[in-house]
Amino acid sequence: MKNLNTLLAGVFLAVALPFGALVISSQAQLGSLGRAPAEDGGPLFPSREPGLAIQGRAVYVSLGCVSCHTQQVRPAGQGSDIARGYGVRPSVARDYAQQKQVLVGDRRIGPDLANYGARTSKIDLEALLRDPASSGAASHPSYSYLYGRSADGKSIVPSERAVALVAYLKSLRQDYSSPEAKLKQ
Amino acid sequence: MTQENRSGRPQGRPPEGDSRLSRVEAQLRGPFLLFFVSAVIWLLAASVLGVVAALQQGAVAGGPFRDCEVFTFGHIASVQRNLFVYGWGFNAFFALNLWLLSQLGRFELRNGWLATLGGAVWNLALTYGVVQIFAGHQTGFGLLDFPREVGPVLAVAFLLAGFWPIVAFARRPTGHTFASQWFVVGASFAFPLSYLLAQLLVLWQPASGVVQSIAYSWFVSNLLLLWVAASALAAVYYFLPKVLGRTISGYYLAPVAFWTFFLFAGWTGPAALVGGPVPLWIQSVGVVAGAMLMVPVIITAINFHGTLSSEGGWARAWNDTTLRFVSFGAIAFTLFGVLNAVFGFRGYNAVVRFTSFAAGQEQLLTYAFATMVLFGAAYFVLPRLTGSLWPSAKLVHVHFWATALGAIGTLAGLLLGGWQEGKLLADAAVGFPQVVKAGSAWNFVLTVSAVLLLVGHVAFALNAFGMILKSSAPASEGRHD
Numbered sequence: 001m002k003n004l005n006t007l008l009a010g011v012f013l014a015v016a017l018p019f020g021a022l023v024i025s026s027q028a029q030l031g032s033l034g035r036a037p038a039e040d041g042g043p044l045f046p047s048r049e050p051g052l053a054i055q056g057r058a059v060y061v062s063l064g065c066v067s068c069h070t071q072q073v074r075p076a077g078q079g080s081d082i083a084r085g086y087g088v089r090p091s092v093a094r095d096y097a098q099q100k101q102v103l104v105g106d107r108r109i110g111p112d113l114a115n116y117g118a119r120t121s122k123i124d125l126e127a128l129l130r131d132p133a134s135s136g137a138a139s140h141p142s143y144s145y146l147y148g149r150s151a152d153g154k155s156i157v158p159s160e161r162a163v164a165l166v167a168y169l170k171s172l173r174q175d176y177s178s179p180e181a182k183l184k185q
Numbered sequence: 186m187t188q189e190n191r192s193g194r195p196q197g198r199p200p201e202g203d204s205r206l207s208r209v210e211a212q213l214r215g216p217f218l219l220f221f222v223s224a225v226i227w228l229l230a231a232s233v234l235g236v237v238a239a240l241q242q243g244a245v246a247g248g249p250f251r252d253c254e255v256f257t258f259g260h261i262a263s264v265q266r267n268l269f270v271y272g273w274g275f276n277a278f279f280a281l282n283l284w285l286l287s288q289l290g291r292f293e294l295r296n297g298w299l300a301t302l303g304g305a306v307w308n309l310a311l312t313y314g315v316v317q318i319f320a321g322h323q324t325g326f327g328l329l330d331f332p333r334e335v336g337p338v339l340a341v342a343f344l345l346a347g348f349w350p351i352v353a354f355a356r357r358p359t360g361h362t363f364a365s366q367w368f369v370v371g372a373s374f375a376f377p378l379s380y381l382l383a384q385l386l387v388l389w390q391p392a393s394g395v396v397q398s399i400a401y402s403w404f405v406s407n408l409l410l411l412w413v414a415a416s417a418l419a420a421v422y423y424f425l426p427k428v429l430g431r432t433i434s435g436y437y438l439a440p441v442a443f444w445t446f447f448l449f450a451g452w453t454g455p456a457a458l459v460g461g462p463v464p465l466w467i468q469s470v471g472v473v474a475g476a477m478l479m480v481p482v483i484i485t486a487i488n489f490h491g492t493l494s495s496e497g498g499w500a501r502a503w504n505d506t507t508l509r510f511v512s513f514g515a516i517a518f519t520l521f522g523v524l525n526a527v528f529g530f531r532g533y534n535a536v537v538r539f540t541s542f543a544a545g546q547e548q549l550l551t552y553a554f555a556t557m558v559l560f561g562a563a564y565f566v567l568p569r570l571t572g573s574l575w576p577s578a579k580l581v582h583v584h585f586w587a588t589a590l591g592a593i594g595t596l597a598g599l600l601l602g603g604w605q606e607g608k609l610l611a612d613a614a615v616g617f618p619q620v621v622k623a624g625s626a627w628n629f630v631l632t633v634s635a636v637l638l639l640v641g642h643v644a645f646a647l648n649a650f651g652m653i654l655k656s657s658a659p660a661s662e663g664r665h666d
Contacts, residue, residue, distance in 0.1 A: 002361070004351070004355050011370070014450070014451050023396065026399050026467060027392050029464060063259055064257050064263055066259070067262050078459070078531065079460060079535050093395045094394075096394040103325050104462070
């Protein structure tokens, strides 16, 4: 403990070994995951993200939505996510393979959004963002500033950011079979 | 290092009979005060935001600033957490670690301007990062929220401001070393390594898919354990024997505590991913490492609580400001270790996952442990560096009681509230709105606690700034020159 080099070498190993074993090895294990069919000849999932959804993810991040919402469904026996209808199967690593920025989150002040696109309509989603109180989600913050008035002032129109955000949230789906998590027939 | 004031309570004061600041301390004074003053200003800002975030979380439709995009809950909560950790925690530990290693190694900081420059760059980068979060340019990864261009600047600033303890260790005149030195050197070396690797794989060249989440969880555990907790442990190992005037109980175990702490802490991150879309073996490694972390936790408990339990140590701790805060922190660290081990296991983890419980564990480590230890350290160090007395004994009392009660209230709200939330969420028949409604009582507790913490921090700031200003006056009354 008197030798600085020994101390630094020990601390270096204490940082580097977990990094290598946890991060580098998982990159080796999961880095090549891509779109794949659940069965031979089936459709490839997960779907490619539409450009508008990619823009919407930036809006989702910029508003800080990840502070309150997760995007991961735990397996049965690890919480009630599936029983609550957050998803139809557990999330697996392949579901996120196409995402440049993975926002699994770690806090649920609001519901999980991993399969949100499959369980909500565009109209309900816009109502929630614009006026949460009247859509039955009084504790959800209002995003009315993403909406404006039309030129004649008679109707409410979404901004480009609102359109992108809705497209992103609608794109969040994990309701397909994948090789690691097949849907029950 | 204390005197009994009129109310019979302790108040920090300059050392008796020491007519001059030591040369070592005189050279430290400038950088130390820069770090310390910056830290307290950020702490006040974080405390105000903590109250706002608590009001927002407990209110209908967003609460304060409900229609203001800049101050969404996501922005406020993110800025609050970053200011608390990077603003308060880092600046305060820059100051304390530098002071500790200079004391223990009799290190004269001849190039203090470099540390001062590092501190200035750190705080400017932090300010820029905060503005960027409010402008909506955060990354979405908590504690790595600042836009990626901030990362390299913070890393350089850390090397300028936070690397001095390693230099001090290398240049110490004696061969003997102390546990405090090991922990500070380890923390000062582990953080920049972890930070740069995380910046690279999460923000600059993001790893594939969920590997980002694994790298991120690894970084967060390193930040909280290998920097915050290690630095605070160093302080406890110093102040307990120093103020009590006796050796640490079972001190021969301290090297085991140090090595096992650093050996296991780096593996604990994936415990935050239990049940998530990452390989099971990675989750299991995190859970096992959390349990193994009990080894250093038990040893530090023997060291700290054993020392306090002998020869009326607890009574003395109660009557000494520094020890009162430090002991509070030492108890909190033991509690953190136990909760971390127990609630890592899948059965309990499944209940508390995604609730406020994890925030409670972080609060237990960063506030109840590290921040309380930092407060205790400030009551010991500042009178020495400024040569002044703490201006108000009442403010010292307000500080302790407000922060202690605020910390206990916050922990109760987050941990017990999180447990209740988890139990309700585990029952799929209970709707989410009902879960939110059930948490409203805890939200009230959290809001009151946030106000208490703010009151305590204001009291501390008034006292500390008053002392520093007094010592800066041309004819400083408190100096014993």
